[in-house]
Amino acid sequence: MITKSGAKNFFVIGTVLCGLSFIGLALLTFRAIPSRTNVVDMDESVIRGKKIWERKNCMGCHTLLGEGGYYAPELTKVTDRRSSVWLNQFLKDPEKMYPGQRKMTNFHFTQEQINDIINFLKWVGKIDTNGFPAEAKKGLGAALSTNTNIKSTSDALQPEKMSLCLGCHQLGGTGGSAGPSFDALQFGSGKLTKEYVQKWLKDPQAIKPDTAMPNLGLGDSDIEEITTFLFNLKNNK
Amino acid sequence: MIRFESQRVAYWFFAVSMLLFTLQLVYGFIMAFAHMGYDVLHHIIPFNTARTVHTNLLLMWLISGFMGAAYFIIPDETDRELIMPRLAYVQLIAYVIVGVLSILGFHYGIWEGRKFLEIPRFLDYLVVVDVLIFVLIIGGTLWSGKITTTGSVLFFGLLMAALLYLPGMIDTDNQTVDSYWRWWVVHLWVEGVWELIMGAILCYLLLKLTGVDREIVEKWLYVIVAFTFLSGILGTGHHFYWIGTPKFWLLIGGIFSALEPLAFLGMAIFGIAMARKGSKEIINPMAMYWTLGCSILSFVGAGFLGFAHTLPRVNLYTHGTLVTAMHGHLAFWGAYAMLILAMITYAMPKLCCNPRHVESSGLNYFAFWASNIGMISMTLAFAVAGVTQVYLERIYGMDFLAVQKEIEVHFAGLILAASLFTLGILSFVINFIRYGRPRARVHDMSKDYIFDEAIDSICFKGEENSQERDNEMDDDEGVYDDTEEFDESDLEEIDIEDDDEYLSDEDDELDYSESSSMFDKNYGAYSYDKNTSKSYDEDDIDDDDDDDDDDCRDDMDGIDDIDDDEDRMWNIDDEDDIDDDDDDDEKGTYYDDDDID
Numbered sequence: 034m035i036t037k038s039g040a041k042n043f044f045v046i047g048t049v050l051c052g053l054s055f056i057g058l059a060l061l062t063f064r065a066i067p068s069r070t071n072v073v074d075m076d077e078s079v080i081r082g083k084k085i086w087e088r089k090n091c092m093g094c095h096t097l098l099g100e101g102g103y104y105a106p107e108l109t110k111v112t113d114r115r116s117s118v119w120l121n122q123f124l125k126d127p128e129k130m131y132p133g134q135r136k137m138t139n140f141h142f143t144q145e146q147i148n149d150i151i152n153f154l155k156w157v158g159k160i161d162t163n164g165f166p167a168e169a170k171k172g173l174g175a176a177l178s179t180n181t182n183i184k185s186t187s188d189a190l191q192p193e194k195m196s197l198c199l200g201c202h203q204l205g206g207t208g209g210s211a212g213p214s215f216d217a218l219q220f221g222s223g224k225l226t227k228e229y230v231q232k233w234l235k236d237p238q239a240i241k242p243d244t245a246m247p248n249l250g251l252g253d254s255d256i257e258e259i260t261t262f263l264f265n266l267k268n269n270k
Numbered sequence: 271m272i273r274f275e276s277q278r279v280a281y282w283f284f285a286v287s288m289l290l291f292t293l294q295l296v297y298g299f300i301m302a303f304a305h306m307g308y309d310v311l312h313h314i315i316p317f318n319t320a321r322t323v324h325t326n327l328l329l330m331w332l333i334s335g336f337m338g339a340a341y342f343i344i345p346d347e348t349d350r351e352l353i354m355p356r357l358a359y360v361q362l363i364a365y366v367i368v369g370v371l372s373i374l375g376f377h378y379g380i381w382e383g384r385k386f387l388e389i390p391r392f393l394d395y396l397v398v399v400d401v402l403i404f405v406l407i408i409g410g411t412l413w414s415g416k417i418t419t420t421g422s423v424l425f426f427g428l429l430m431a432a433l434l435y436l437p438g439m440i441d442t443d444n445q446t447v448d449s450y451w452r453w454w455v456v457h458l459w460v461e462g463v464w465e466l467i468m469g470a471i472l473c474y475l476l477l478k479l480t481g482v483d484r485e486i487v488e489k490w491l492y493v494i495v496a497f498t499f500l501s502g503i504l505g506t507g508h509h510f511y512w513i514g515t516p517k518f519w520l521l522i523g524g525i526f527s528a529l530e531p532l533a534f535l536g537m538a539i540f541g542i543a544m545a546r547k548g549s550k551e552i553i554n555p556m557a558m559y560w561t562l563g564c565s566i567l568s569f570v571g572a573g574f575l576g577f578a579h580t581l582p583r584v585n586l587y588t589h590g591t592l593v594t595a596m597h598g599h600l601a602f603w604g605a606y607a608m609l610i611l612a613m614i615t616y617a618m619p620k621l622c623c624n625p626r627h628v629e630s631s632g633l634n635y636f637a638f639w640a641s642n643i644g645m646i647s648m649t650l651a652f653a654v655a656g657v658t659q660v661y662l663e664r665i666y667g668m669d670f671l672a673v674q675k676e677i678e679v680h681f682a683g684l685i686l687a688a689s690l691f692t693l694g695i696l697s698f699v700i701n702f703i704r705y706g707r708p709r710a711r712v713h714d715m716s717k718d719y720i721f722d723e724a725i726d727s728i729c730f731k732g733e734e735n736s737q738e739r740d741n742e743m744d745d746d747e748g749v750y751d752d753t754e755e756f757d758e759s760d761l762e763e764i765d766i767e768d769d770d771e772y773l774s775d776e777d778d779e780l781d782y783s784e785s786s787s788m789f790d791k792n793y794g795a796y797s798y799d800k801n802t803s804k805s806y807d808e809d810d811i812d813d814d815d816d817d818d819d820d821d822c823r824d825d826m827d828g829i830d831d832i833d834d835d836e837d838r839m840w841n842i843d844d845e846d847d848i849d850d851d852d853d854d855d856e857k858g859t860y861y862d863d864d865d866i867d
């Protein structure tokens with residue numbers, strides 16, 4: 034059987050060896066971090082965004098790189114999921130975007146702060162995370178599908194603010210599923226006249242007080258642009 | 271029956287622990303209700319505040335418990351008073367002030383959003399100073415006293431824990447680097463140096479409770495902490511899989527963290543083996559319950575549930591989900607929370623000179639089972655919620671909030687389980703309060719043995735004694751007069767008798783049999799010269815109004831004083847005396863009929 038001094042040596046030698054390896058690996062890690070995290074893209078705005086992230090303790094509810102609270106969504110790849118327009122709108126008044134749902138504090142950010150946060154999140158989204166978060170399975174996933182990536186802002190034809198809608202509605206098979214799919218709605222027939230849709234967009238609750246759709250605070254020109262786009266889409270089909 | 275005056279400071283650290291622990295649970299409930307959809311406090315205490323307070327209170331009460339444990343154990347192990355005992359009280363007060371400021375600040379958004387390390391930078395410096403004072407007192411005491419393996423492993427763990435706080439204070443603009451250093455604190459604490467503290471405290475408790483040979487116990491301590499560092503240091507890699515650090519961590523972190531459960535398995539086997547080997551009659555069974563509970567559940571919570579999600583293939587899906595919360599709860603509970611509760615259960619009868627565990631073990635027994643069954647059920651509730659979340663959100667791609675709606679019902683289960691848990695903890699706290707304040711007489715070790723033995727035979731065991739007592743009870747109408755048999759004769763004897771005579775029959779007190787000359791030297795040191803603090807000199811004791819319990823020692827030396835002393839516990843010759851003692855009226859009750867029967 035091992036003696037006490039033998040056990041002590043085992044402890045001391047093991048600890049020293051592991052400690053030294055750990056420090057060696059730390060050096061390798063720090064050598065790799067700049068390229069894996071695109072340090073060159075870390076501009077003033079990104080750094081300000083990180084400071085806001087820290088000062089407001091966003092990590093107290095959300096995870097970022099999988100670290101934080103489990104109360105609110107994981108945000109590592111949020112900029113793939115949501116457009117800047119959507120995020121911008123959301124951060125101005127989070128509760129408005131999810132009426133009656135789990136609440137996020139309204140921090141009353143200035144426009145500049147919102148830009149910084151979005152830039153920070155975009156930078157985080159490009160970190161090489163060895164594949165986290167994992168791609169969800171298709172199949173059953175598609176049936177339940179709500180967490181689809183919305184790359185709609187890259188679609189030049191779409192009005193910029195359309196991406197706000199696609200957080201909840203689908204168009205061409207992509208988008209959220211909290212609201213009815215635009216692919217299924219019959220724009221221009223029944224009650225869905227252009228005037229009705231414009232009135233709805235202006236203030237959904239005025240028409241249907243208990244609707245889950247938020248008032249997106251769209252201006253008249255945005256509404257005109259969006260409805261024109263949607264109604265043209267139908268005509269083209 | 272503490273052996274050194276300065277050990278008493280431990281009581282106050284334990285009291286702070288109990289208070290902060292209770293508060294921690296309140297914030298747990300706030301979060302559990304929020305998860306269920308009842309975030310009614312959102313505008314006063316939003317979730318991030320509740321979470322930050324919950325986890326920081328956890329760390330604070332555990333650390334306060336460690337400090338108390340160290341202040342209790344180190345004098346005992348080193349055979350001397352703490353150096354600078356008054357500074358220990360200053361350190362306690364400073365600790366409480368920093369804690370209160372941090373917790374208040376969290377409610378006003380004064381924090382750093384860095385999970386577990388939310389204390390703002392300017393308070394970090396105060397934490398560091400405070401902990402340095404603590405380490406200085408413990409280290410200095412160890413340095414000038416007897417150095418045992420248990421004592422030095424404990425000190426090494428505490429010192430390293432203090433030093434490892436520093437990487438968490440490195441400023442950086444890069445989120446990945448920020449996270450990297452954060453793990454040096456969080457992981458290297460709970461899966462590294464805290465395990466040393468845990469091993470040392472377990473070792474101390476097992477030594478005291480089982481009476482197994484010190485050589486054997488301490489050999490195992492070395493083996494366990496060797497495994498801890500062999501696996502735990504490189505095991506840090508399991509937090510470096512996905513944060514932007516290189517891919518080799520998947521391999522290294524995977525392999526080494528998979529070995530981490532071995533250290534906890536070691537603790538479990540160690541605890542059980544020593545308990546079975548022990549020949550000593552266990553006079554404080556609840557301390558043994560908590561000690562074994564700790565060594566076993568730490569393996570389940572940290573070892574088994576940690577292993578369950580430590581391999582990269584699994585962790586890719588479970589990372590940052592409620593599965594982590596499941597593991598976090600049982601690991602902290604099993605390894606560290608129960609450890610502190612074991613230490614408190616062991617130390618309180620000694621600190622308060624109040625062996626209530628005879629008649630109060632019922633409350634502690636209830637606390638043990640309620641809190642453990644509660645916590646295991648909470649873990650199950652988190653597990654079901656977590657696994658569901660992993661499948662629906664991570665594997666099948668459902669929207670986060672939609673999944674949260676699906677699992678709301680499991681938080682109802684969590685709240686139920688947490689209620690049972692809280693009931694257990696409240697019982698523990700009530701039991702703690704009922705012990706009363708620290709008022710133990712202090713004994714130099716020559717008298718310690720007799721004292722222990724005397725209390726044991728009267729209060730805990732001693733078949734013939736209880737027979738005798740029964741008889742006397744009848745005669746004296748329920749009043750047991752033990753003065754003759756005990757006070758005068760025994761105490762007088764203690765004073766007269768030569769130290770060496772005690773050594774001969776101390777077969778279960780390892781320390782003393784090791785070296786008698788050492789102990790003579792310390793006896794002298796204790797009373798007179800080397801002691802740094804004057805207040806402990808015999809002559810000064812009555813002047814010391816700071817600490818009204820000091821006069822205990824007078825009782826030891828002069829029996830005459832006893833009648834004037836309201837708080838005494840030896841002079842139980844008069845029922846009225848017991849009832850008068852409103853401060854802590856349970857104290858005398860172990861002389862009641864019920865207990866003796």
Ligand code: HEM
Binds near residue numbers: 101594
């Ligand atoms: C009344 C009992 C308790 C309840 C209801 C409770 C509930 C919770 C909840 C809801 C969370 C937040 C998870 C999230 O971010 O969404 C949490 C976090 C945490 N709690 Fe508790 N808790 C309780 C007691 C405890 C105890 C006794 C401990 C330690 C022994 C503990 C340790 C922790 C830790 C370490 C975390 C952070 C977990 C992580 O980030 O992975 N809790 N608790």
Ligand code: HEM
Binds near residue numbers: 508572573580588590
């Ligand atoms: C007493 C010891 C332990 C305690 C108190 C503990 C506590 C915790 C806590 C609180 C977290 C959440 C950290 C965060 O997300 O910020 C965590 C994460 C983790 N722990 Fe432990 N742990 C212990 C031991 C272990 C062991 C022995 C293993 C492995 C065998 C392990 C594996 C893990 C893993 C893989 C994670 C990351 C989970 C994720 O990716 O979200 N833990 N632990």
Ligand SMILES: [Fe+2]
Binds near residue numbers: 457461505506508509
């Ligand atoms: Fe870890």
